[in-house]
Amino acid sequence: MNKRIIILFVLLLSMTTEVVNAQWAVGIKGGVNTTSVDRSNAGRIDESYSSLRGIDLGIQAHYSFNDWLAIRVDLDYMTRSHRMDRNLNIIDTLFMEYSNSYLMLPVMADFSFGGKKLRGHLLCGGFAGYWLTAHRNGVTFSVTGLYDTDEDLEFNDETQRLTAGLAAGVSLSYDINNWLGVNLDALYYYDLVSYHKGYDHLNDPRYLSTLTIDLGVYYKF
Amino acid sequence: MKRNIIILTLVALFFTGCRKEADYFPYLGEESNLAYNSYASQFDYLWKCISMGYVFWDIEKTDWDAVYDELMPQFEALDATYKAGGDVTLDDLETLYNRALGGMVDHHMTVVIRNIHPSPNDTKTYAAFRPGQAEVATRDYFFESVYDEKVSMRAFLDGIDGQYSLAAHQTATVLSPALGDSVTYHYCLINLPDGRQIPYLWQSGASLTSILPTLGSTADAAAAAAVVDSWFTAATTLPRTKLAGIILDNRANSGGExxxxxxxxxxFLNEKAVWGENRTKEGPGRFEYTAWVPTYVFPENTPYHRDLTTENIPYVVLCDINSISMGEIEPSVIKTLLPTSYIIGERTCGATGSLLPANNIDLTYGGPFGDLQKMNHYVYTSTMECKIGGINREGTGLVPDKIVNRKDYGGSFKPQLDEAIQYIQGY
Known part of the structure; x- marks a missing residue:
């Protein structure tokens, strides 16, 4: 893994060019997302996972090196939710919806193109995240029948609260005037850290992926 | 710029391969014949199944990962011994499996392992491990194992007429359809010197639910139902001035329904109440649990009724180290829900998790698995974790309000019953 980070760093350095017209922009953003879970069916029967919608709220910062390259750093509060359904022959009404909130910190290279006011952006980089809260609601099995549950979950020794991964996407920005602009982002977060720690002799990694659509407004210095 | 985008795309593709694959997970409900080819693979399979299906990881003190690291090389050494033409005996397996399972908190647990290469020096091919029973036998107040105690208890009650003034004494033994085992009941109506009476019931297992509806279906069931009915009838219909209190004796009660x-x-309640909370596993992770689900007692589901609390009638329950499962859950619930209750005897076994048949594994991800007829292992383990009054008593059991250990009286059953009668007399 260390080797990969060094390679990535060297490659990013190789892209830098002379800094001209450096410019800061900061702003806020908000939107919706959809999260999916990637896990094997190891040890489980008749479970299916599906995506659920979540929300994003955050701040964004841009630092332009030149007219086509900037660095983009966001700090987002994000709910990353998914649903599990049991499709057993005996009972097909069991399900659980998991709603997890994360603090996400994507750091991305921002390659822009287009006109003076309306510009397109290609964003790519990585992110770090921290799992803040966990909640679930649904119908579970009990000895006396089915049971509706709606509860906050406590983290335990299997919980991996720190996450990291790749972040990439596209964005469209429009400068309203010399100091104010709006942007529309579509970003994809691809976790490379399992949210379940697993065990040395029984590893069961589970990964989240989240697609966000956010509308933002920024102020240029 | 195009060059840079290509570089970053390559980097992204490079990293997307970093997600790890899951290890092989056995399916607990496997019914096919698992032909282990080594002692190491047998241990690996069982270790993984218990890691996934065991329900007490939140309170378990055994370091299950350290167990694997320590014992896997030793099972591999057994394989090497066998391949070299040596003999692997059940003693060899018992030594290792006792080290693996010896500290497990599940007091229902029994693990049966078949020697995949039976030794000519052994008279049988399998060994059973009962970590809970082994722990119980180390307690300083331990006196008798459960099956011996049932025999002793029956002998004590068979001779009870000469020791107390009784207005009635009935007994019956019935084969419980739910337990697949016989259950003995003794009902006594104990006379006090002041003219009041105490209905007393001993049950060697918990199977009233199956027996009462079958009243009259067989001679045995009818006799057992009549014994039980006598106790409930006396407890719920004797005039308050005549009824001093009631005694339920759950000593040597090995559980049931x-x-x-x-x-x-x-x-003895007026309205529906939560008697406890249960949960099962919800996935293969050790801490993947369902919610704690409240479980209710329904007074309307019984033909008998008397509000002991309102009438301030003492309900004394006797229990001991061999009160197991429902044998100890019942006094725990009585203690939680009935203010006039009083528990006398010994700290109970601590097997409080409920079990469901193995065909529920699809739902519960835990509980009993394996089949000694089709496979080389059988693991009897709790399906559910249970809390009563917010307390999880697995492995520790219920501590009575008044401790009276039989060991202090040469094993006699009488002092505990005397204590119950004295308590009621002085209530």
Whole structure:
């Protein structure tokens, strides 16, 4: 893994060019997302996972090196939710919806193109995240029948609260005037850290992926 | 710029391969014949199944990962011994499996392992491990194992007429359809010197739910139902001035049906109440649990009724180290829900998790698995974790309000019963 980070760093350095017209922009953003879970069916029967919608709220910062390259750093509060359904022959009404909130910190290279006011952006980089809260609601099995549950979950020794991964996407920005602009982002977060720690002799990694659509407004210095 | 985008795309593709694959997970409900080819693979399979299906990881003190690291090389050494033409005996397996399972908190647990290469020096091919029973036998107040105690208890009650003034004494033994085992009941109506009476019931297992509806279906069931009916009838219909209190004796009660709570407790409550909370596993992770689900006692489901609390009638329950499972859940629930209750005897076994048949594994991800007829292992383990009054008593059991250990009286059953009668007399 260390080797990969060094390679990535060297490659990013190789892209830098002379800094001209450096410019800061900061702003806020908000939107919706959809999260999916990637896990094997190891040890489980008749479970299916599906995506659920979540929300994003955050701040964004841009630092332009030149007219086509900037660095983009966001700090987002994000709910990353998914649903599990049991499709057993005996009972097909069991399900659980998991709603997890994360603090996400994507750091991305921002390659822009287009006109003076309306510009397109290609964003790519990585992110770090921290799992803040966990909640679930649904119908579970009990000895006396089915049971509706709606509860906050406590983290335990299997919980991996720190996450990291790749972040990439596209964005469209429009400068309203010399100091104010709006942007529309579509970003994809691809976790490379399992949210379940697993065990040395029984590893069961589970990964989240989240697609966000956010509308933002920024102020240029 | 195009060059840079290509570089970053390559970097992204490079990293997307960093997600790890899951290890092989056995399916607990496997019914096909698992032909282990080594002692190491047998241990690996069982270790993984217990890691996934065991329900007490939140309170378990055994370091299950350290167990693997320590013992896997030793199972591999057994394989090497066998391949070299050596003999691997059940003693060899017992030594290792006792080290693996010896500290497990599940007091229902029994693990049966077949020697995949039976030794000519052994008279049988399998060994059983019962970590809970082994722990119970180390307690300083341990006196008798459960099956011996049932025999002793029956002998004590068979001779009870000469020791107390009794207005009635009935007994019956019935084969419980739910337990697949016989259950003995003794009902006594104890006379006090002041003219009041105490209805007393001993049950060697918890199977009232199955027996009462079968009243009259067989001679045995009818006789057992009549014994039980006598106790409930006396407890619920004797005039308050005549009724000093009631005694339920759950000593040597090895457990049984959960629904008995409706009769044993519900008959003496006015309204539906939560008797405890249960949960099962919800996935293969050790801490993947369902929510704690409240479980209710329904007074309307019983033909008997008397509000002991309103009438301030003492309900004394006797229990001991061999009160197991429902045998100890019942006094725990009575203690939680009935203010006039009083528990006398010994700290109970601590096997409080409920079990469901193995065909529920699809739902519960835990509980009993394996089949000694089709496979080389059978693991009897709790399906559910249970809390009563917010307390999880697995491995520790219920501590009575008044401790009276049989060991201090040469094993006699009488002092505990005397204590119960004295308590009621002085209530």
């Amino acid at each position: 959960t629904n008995d709570i409706n009769l044993i407790i519900g008959s």
